[in-house]
Amino acid sequence: MFDDLPPDLARLDALMVWHALWLERIDRKIDYLRQRQAEDERGCRSRPRPADWIVELGAGARELFQVHDGECGMTGRRHRAVGRNEARRLLTTGVQACPFCRPTPSCTSST
Incomplete structure (x- = not known):
């Protein structure tokens, strides 16, 4: 079981930190994109209707x-x-x- 992971704690700890950093970056990007999407939707709703x-x-x-x-x-x-x-x-x-x-x-x- 877990043969593809390093055998020592130091390298496993390093991998854990690396993955945590990547998860944080991914979470920040998701938050940013959700905020942009909400702003775009808000902008579309408040856009004035074109003239007849x-x-x-x-x-x-x-x-x-x-x-x-x-x-x-x-x-x-x-x-x-x-x-x-x-x-x-x-x-x-x-x-x-x-x-x-x-x-x-x-x-x-x-x-």
Whole structure:
């Protein structure tokens, strides 16, 4: 029995210390990863909901370029969130709808 272990106490004690140190390192890593996972989950829960509608701004500060669905990935750098009624008003007053996500006045109607 136990033929694969050293025969003397000094080396067995050294192995015991070595294993204890490794177990401590493993426990610290597990604690760290659990803390990171909890922080990530907390961050996902507290992340704000994306806007329902986005208006993309043109080159001029007040020029409106296109209206996008809030999940459209084709918005430019300059954009701002707008509400449902504002998106409907913009689309009916001539601001272009994005050709990719295609928001239309009918899909912005009140429910």
